[in-house]
Amino acid sequence: MLVKDVMRAPVVTVGPDWTxxxxFxxxxxxxxxxxxxxAEGRLLGIITDRDIRLATSHLNPQGPCPGCAQVGEVMTEGVVTAHPLDPVEEAARVMRERKIGSLPVLEDGELVGIVTGIDLLDALLRLTGVTEPSGRLEVRLPDRxxxxARLTGFLAGRGVNIHSLLSYPxxxxxxxxxxxxxxxxxxxxAEGLRQEGFAVLWPPQKPW
Structure with missing residues (x-):
């Protein structure tokens, strides 16, 4: 799954001269x-609801119109971006490492979308198959x-179709x-897998 499959488009944007x-x-x-x-088709920065709340809280509420400050004074510059053909897991890694909540998506310098943490959670749901009626198995396998293939062969032999398969060390x-x-x-x-020597973690074995 790629960023282009989960990004939101068209993108809602503002100019640096917006208040x-x-x-907000x-x-x-x-x-x-x-x-x-x-501005003029070029991505200059990004601003969030948190940025606006923090900026206005630091201004004197008795002063002249705290909310009239311009976006360009508060926005984050040097924005980290993604490309439509980036894998979603790479986008998730970047957002996690940088501790940011979104990635504008650029293609040939043009803003074509934006992907957020919620979009990546939706992608995870789709990748794991939980959006469709299904059952779940969790098996510990020797790393060799x-x-x-032995696990998938067992399931195929039972006429079971795999909706999704994720593995991690x-x-x-x-x-x-x-x-x-x-x-x-x-x-x-699960019982059939155990009889074949698989270490099944889920579902747990029933006490008979």
């Missing part, structure tokens, strides 16, 4: 939290060639595989 009050009103009206700042020489399958009868599958 903070007008930008736009955020509320659109139900969003991030506004790329654009052929083990994942564990401490030691093991890999944990999380599989979404097209049946809710996962306890029966």
């Amino acid at each position: 903070l009050e007008d930008a 009103r736009l955020l509320l009206e659109r139900g969003i939290r991030h506004l790329p700042v654009v 060639p052929g083990e994942l 564990e401490d030691g020489d093991f890999v944990r595989a999380v599989v979404r399958v097209n049946t809710l009868e996962t306890h029966l599958l």
Whole structure:
């Protein structure tokens, strides 16, 4: 799955000469939290609802119109961006490492979309198959060639279709595989897997 599959487009933007009050009103009206700042087709920065709240809280409330300060005075410059063909997991890694909530998406220097943390959570739901009726299996496999094929071969032999399969390494020489399958009868599958020597972590074994 790529950024272009989950990004929001077209993008709601503001100019650097917008007032903070007008930008905040736009955020509320659109139900969003991030506004790329654009002038003459070029991305200059980004401003968030948090930026606006912090900026106005630091101004003298008795002073002349705190919300009349301009976006260009508060926005974050040097914006970290993504490309439409970036994998979603790379976008998630960048956002996590930089501790940011969104990535404007540029293609040939043009702003074509924006991806947020919520968009990446939606992508995770789709990747894990939980948006479709399915059952869940979690199996610990030895980290060696052929083990994942043995698991999928077992499921295929039972006529079970795999909706999604995610795996990640564990401490030691093991890999944990999380599989979404097209049946809710996962306890029966789990017992069959255990009889074949698989270490099934979910569903737990029933006390008979």
